[in-house]
Amino acid sequence: MKASVQTLAPRMKHGAVMISCLALSLVLVACGGGGDGDSGVTYSSAKPFQVGTTAYDANLPAEPTLPADTQVCATLQASDTLIKRPDGALPPEADPSVAGAGVAASAATTNPDQARIQAALNACGAGVETEVGAAIANADAAAAALQIAAADPTKNIAGASGEELAKPQYKATKYAVRLTAGANGGNAFISGPLTLPSGVTLWIDKGVTLFASRDVMLYNLPGKYCGNTAAPTTTTTAAKAGSSGNCRPLIGGDNLVNAAIVGDGAIDSRAYAEIVTTDKYYPIMKVNETCSNTYAAYQKGTFAAEGTPCDNGGTVVNRTTTVRNMTWWDLAMKGNMVDNGTTGSGSQSCFRMMVFNYVKNLTLYRITMNNSANFHFVPSGIDGLTVWGIKLQTPSLAAFANPAGNGNPLYNGDTFNEDNVKNTDALDPGSASKPTQVALTTGATNVLTTAAAGAAKPTTTWTTTTTTSAAKMYFDGYLKNVAIVYNYVSTGxxxxxxxxxxxxxxxxxxxxxxxxxxxxxxxxxxxxxxxxxxxxxxxxxxxxxxxxxxxxxxxxxxxxxxxxxxxxxxxxxxxxxxxxxxxxxxxxxxxxxxxxxxxxxxxxxxxxxxxxxxxxxxxxxxxxxxxxxxxxxxxxxxxxxxxxxxxxxxxxxxxxxxxxxxxxxxxxxxxxxxxxxxxxxxxxxxxxxxxxxxxxxxxxxxxxxxxxxxxxxxxxxxxxxxxxxxxxxx
Known part of the structure; x- marks a missing residue:
């Protein structure tokens, strides 16, 4: 690491203390990271480097900024019926659990905001595509042509770089959807999975929280089952270990340019709260490890007989029990710790907070992220990943408050600690599996279909259909140009x-x-x-x-x-x-x-x-x-x-x-x-x-x-x- 000197910024950076390396000493202090094996790193007894106080770092790109009001496509206000408590949780009456097994929850209360948020994102994405889609496509095609002509067998065709596409000419005049507080105190949104379009920023205001819906039906992928520790496919009853790959993320996006989630608000996946279902036939596991139904019966739109062996990781069907439903973290504990300790192959089907694949310029800025059911943020194959000034804490005070009103610790009696809220990784960037040439995602539509009783498929299926750009773009699949800086992270x-x-x-x-x-x-x-x-x-x-x-x-x-x-x-x-x-x-x-x-x-x-x-x-x-x-x-x-x-x-x-x-x-x-x-x-x-x-x-x-x-x-x-x-x- 070459010795460097920190510089005082003219103002405080977000999430950083102003003063660091207050003055130069006669000995240069290694203040800015990076290194080689024998770099002459030294320390001074007068002025050793003071960790955690750096305000400005010349090694980094410029700090991101929040959009201006003029750059907002749409502003959505929180419903005044949704007001969170001081501990950050929603009160039980916001989206109440339902009593008994085999009883459907209300879609109106479990998912009131998904449709309007997605509609605003879609409209914004369409506007971005209209304004700058051609410029992005032309830049990508021109860069790809040069790379193809070079015929370097060691390199993937990358098209236009994220560095090029970060320039102003590739950003729309209006590109942000803003979630704000309601006129009379509402400060919360409840939503099922959202798709972030290319070129769009989701901006959550200070004091506002986007809560994940507790309805398991919203997270099921076609042909797969979410919310279990063992999950057969829709064509077999052979139970297999659960997987987060069975579930949609709360916020996702593939094939994007210049996308971001920003603001001083929060996103809370509520993995501490009881799972509910808006399809009464869908199997839910209870904290006594019984289940409300089997997937085999669910596929037929019927209930299995009491005492039938479960095929979701539970023991037997029991719809008369009065114990609460499991939470996502109950499933994680059971699958990852208890079952895995017994069989060596246990897991859990819990949804991730955010998953993004193939993006040129993806930013998280100042947002707070809490209580994911599985990994919080999984970006793969990103050129230009910036995570700056976020606060990520799991479990948060809301988790300990148990806002579903059930007073639950984990199903086995444990209270939350640093090692039993399993698989809640905070930031998991990686490369993608292969290069690709695809159209950009400009929007998405969620469609609910219900099969007739007796059909050999799930009775309720959510299908997401994306809209795309006219032209295709290249992504080389690598993870590169990553800055994860000035963040506060605490997770399980x-x-x-x-x-x-x-x-x-x-x-x-x-x-x-x-x-x-x-x-x-x-x-x-x-x-x-x-x-x-x-x-x-x-x-x-x-x-x-x-x-x-x-x-x-x-x-x-x-x-x-x-x-x-x-x-x-x-x-x-x-x-x-x-x-x-x-x-x-x-x-x-x-x-x-x-x-x-x-x-x-x-x-x-x-x-x-x-x-x-x-x-x-x-x-x-x-x-x-x-x-x-x-x-x-x-x-x-x-x-x-x-x-x-x-x-x-x-x-x-x-x-x-x-x-x-x-x-x-x-x-x-x-x-x-x-x-x-x-x-x-x-x-x-x-x-x-x-x-x-x-x-x-x-x-x-x-x-x-x-x-x-x-x-x-x-x-x-x-x-x-x-x-x-x-x-x-x-």
């Missing part, structure tokens, strides 16, 4: 994780699925930057567990971890491993973490793929100016030769640690094996070991003063939201 699983599962590279090109040096834009220094974030509950900043497509050239700097289960983490296993290299961690504070550093190729014992083992190989990993506070565990592990009798060579963890220190080095619990470690200014208990195949260059010393390496005095702040269970002084 990974906080920020790069997923290296898909590789769109041409066969034989040797390119990884994720490479931060690919097509780096002129407005930034690094292609993948994760910086200036405050991390709370969760599994920290991770790479993996899928690394089979390869991940390289990632810059992680000026981040704090307060109470996270993990801090810095690379994880994989021989079922989905691959090469991870040139990862740079700089200027980090970690406090009260279970595993401050966790680098392991033994993440799980999943079955090997048919093609054979995919072995993890983590090398050229650089840590500099990292301070660890409080007792914790450190895991530094490579892959041992001939693991499991595979006959593989050793793939050691190759890591350089420079100025990596603990306040109490004797309280560190180190687990290490198969590692080649280079040390400088390190006080951790790292020593060479022939038995554990650990090779050390340099030596650790307790003479290093942790306080001189990095300043953590202002790194840890309360979560900046009045709905935080831990409170806030913000």
């Amino acid at each position: 699983d990974d906080d920020i994780v790069l997923k290296g599962s898909n590789n769109p590279s041409p066969t034989g090109s040797g390119l990884p699925g994720i490479d931060g040096n690919m097509d780096v834009r002129a407005d930034r220094k690094y292609g993948i930057t994760i910086a200036h974030n405050h991390i709370y509950w969760g599994h920290g900043i991770s790479i993996g567990s899928e690394t089979n497509a390869g991940v390289k050239n990632v810059h992680v700097y000026d981040n704090s971890f307060n109470g996270s289960e993990e801090g810095l983490r690379i994880k994989s296993d021989y079922a989905r491993g691959g090469e991870v290299s040139n990862i740079y961690y700089d200027n980090i504070c970690i406090k009260d973490s279970t595993n401050a550093l966790l680098f392991t190729p033994y993440y799980s014992t999943k079955a090997l793929p048919a093609a054979g083992a995919l072995i993890p190989n983590f090398h050229d990993i650089y840590l500099s100016n990292v301070r660890i506070q409080d007792k914790t565990t450190l895991k530094l592990m490579g892959f041992q030769a001939n693991t499991g009798g595979l006959g593989n060579p050793q793939y050691p963890l190759v890591m350089t640690l420079k100025n990596v220190v603990a306040d109490s080095p004797t309280s560190m619990n180190l687990i290490a094996s198969d590692a080649n470690l280079t040390l400088s200014g390190v006080n951790l208990p790292i020593v060479a070991s022939a038995d554990q195949r650990i090779v050390v260059s340099g030596a650790a010393s307790q003479a290093v003063e942790a306080a001189n390496v990095v300043d953590c005095s202002r790194a840890y702040v309360d979560f900046p939201s009045p709905t935080s269970p831990g409170g806030t002084t913000w």
Whole structure:
């Protein structure tokens, strides 16, 4: 990492404290992240870098902005019958649960706003296409023609870059749909799944929350079943483990240019609340693990007899029980923890908050995201991903308040904690599976169809039909030009994780699925930057567990971890491993973490793929100016030769640690094996070991003063939201 100097901004950035590196000292302080293996990173006892206070970073592109009023296509006001409580939850009477099994909830109360929000998005998308669609298509065609003429077999045809399409001539005069408070106090919307059109920004005002509908019927994909821990297809009754792939996301969008979700309002998926159904025949699991029906009977529009074995992951049909329905998080606990612990293959069909695929320029800005039923944000194949100034917290105070009025903890009696609200990853960017040429999505229509009784298909089906642009565009499938910065993240699983599962590279090109040096834009220094974030509950900043497509050239700097289960983490296993290299961690504070550093190729014992083992190989990993506070565990592990009798060579963890220190080095619990470690200014208990195949260059010393390496005095702040269970002084 080249030494750099932070600059004071003329004003406070959103979510950042104004003052950092107050003055230049005689020794330059490494203040801006990124790195190389031996970059001359140093620290000054007078002015060590102060984590968590950076206001301006010249390595980053410009901060996004909210739309102007003149750029709004439509403004929708919240109904004055929907007023959330101070804890952020809707009161039970807003969309009440229904008593008894086999009783349908009201569509009018479970989904009052989806149609009007989608209609506004569609109209805005159509306007964008009319105004700038041709300009975007022409730019893409011209760029693609040059790329095709170049005939480079190592590169996908990408068409116009996200950098080019970010220019003003490709943005419509009006492009935003704004959700605002009602005239008489209404501040909430309840909606089923929404499709974000190309070129459109969804803007949620401060104090306004978009709540997910609790009606499971809205999330079913055709031929699949959502809301279970085991789900047969519509043509078989053979139960299979649940999957989030059975469910529509709350907000989705594929094949987009210049799309965004912004504002100082919130989105709450309400995974803590009882699931309901507007189709009385649809199977719902109860907290005593019985079910209201079977899918086999549902397909015929009938009820199964009492005591019939469930096929949704429950035990037997019981419509006389008075216990409550399960919540999405109940399903996640049962499928992911209880069932998986028994069978090794359990899962759950819970909807994700946001899923986007193939986008040139996608932005989340200042929005608050709470209580997703599964992953919060899954963007794949994005050129120009910006996540700036968001607040993401799961579970929030609303979850503990249980607004459905049922006073429920998890179905097994547990109350929410950092490790039992499962699969609620916050930010999961990755590459897409392949390049594509497709028309842009300009709108969507949701159609409800009801089959006749006795038909061999679901009685109620929601089908989404998209409208598209006239011309097709190229997307190369890579994840590139990523800035995840100035965010506050607390969740029940990974906080920020790069997923290296898909590789769109041409066969034989040797390119990884994720490479931060690919097509780096002129407005930034690094292609993948994760910086200036405050991390709370969760599994920290991770790479993996899928690394089979390869991940390289990632810059992680000026981040704090307060109470996270993990801090810095690379994880994989021989079922989905691959090469991870040139990862740079700089200027980090970690406090009260279970595993401050966790680098392991033994993440799980999943079955090997048919093609054979995919072995993890983590090398050229650089840590500099990292301070660890409080007792914790450190895991530094490579892959041992001939693991499991595979006959593989050793793939050691190759890591350089420079100025990596603990306040109490004797309280560190180190687990290490198969590692080649280079040390400088390190006080951790790292020593060479022939038995554990650990090779050390340099030596650790307790003479290093942790306080001189990095300043953590202002790194840890309360979560900046009045709905935080831990409170806030913000």
